[in-house]
Amino acid sequence: xxxxxxxxxxxxxxxxxxxxxxxxxxxxxxxxxxxxxxxxxxxxxxxxxxxxxxxxxxxxxxxxxxxxxxxxxxxxxxxxxxxxxxxxxxxxxxxxxxxxxxxxxxxxxxx
Numbered sequence: 001x002x003x004x005x006x007x008x009x010x011x012x013x014x015x016x017x018x019x020x021x022x023x024x025x026x027x028x029x030x031x032x033x034x035x036x037x038x039x040x041x042x043x044x045x046x047x048x049x050x051x052x053x054x055x056x057x058x059x060x061x062x063x064x065x066x067x068x069x070x071x072x073x074x075x076x077x078x079x080x081x082x083x084x085x086x087x088x089x090x091x092x093x094x095x096x097x098x099x100x101x102x103x104x105x106x107x108x109x110x111x
Contacts, residue, residue, distance in 0.1 A: 001025070001044070005075050010051040010068040021048050037085050040078055047075050 001024050008017055025045050029038055050056040051071040060067035060074075 001028075002076065002079050005048065005051070005072060005079070008052070010072060011057055011066075012052070013054045014052040018049060018052055021045065032086065032089065034085065034089055037082060037089070040082050040085065044075055044078050044082070047071050047078070051075065 001021060004017060004021060004024075008014065022045065025041055028041060032038070048071075050060065051068060057067035057071055060070045062070055065073075
């Protein structure tokens with residue numbers, strides 16, 4: 001997803017790109033059952049829809065930055081947050097697995 005956002009210009013309607021992003025988003029959503037992750041991913045989809053539109057991106061323009069650049073920066077920041085969330089989820093799973101293994105072996109204390 002990140003490569004699609006970085007390497008495509010934005011600022012015009014790109015239906016094929018939006019469909020690809022939606023497919024990737026659905027795959028991620030079905031793989032990760034986490035509310036915060038899904039909400040952030042929904043935000044990425046919404047902002048990507050504006051980025052790859054004919055004119056919705058214009059409403060995001062700032063004094064020193066075009067709407068396209070602002071949206072791209074915002075999306076990439078959200079994608080960084082998604083990656084951090086995935087890391088936190090994985091760490092939680094690993095900790096739970098270690099704890100379960102410790103309980104099975106009769107050693108309830110952390111290693």
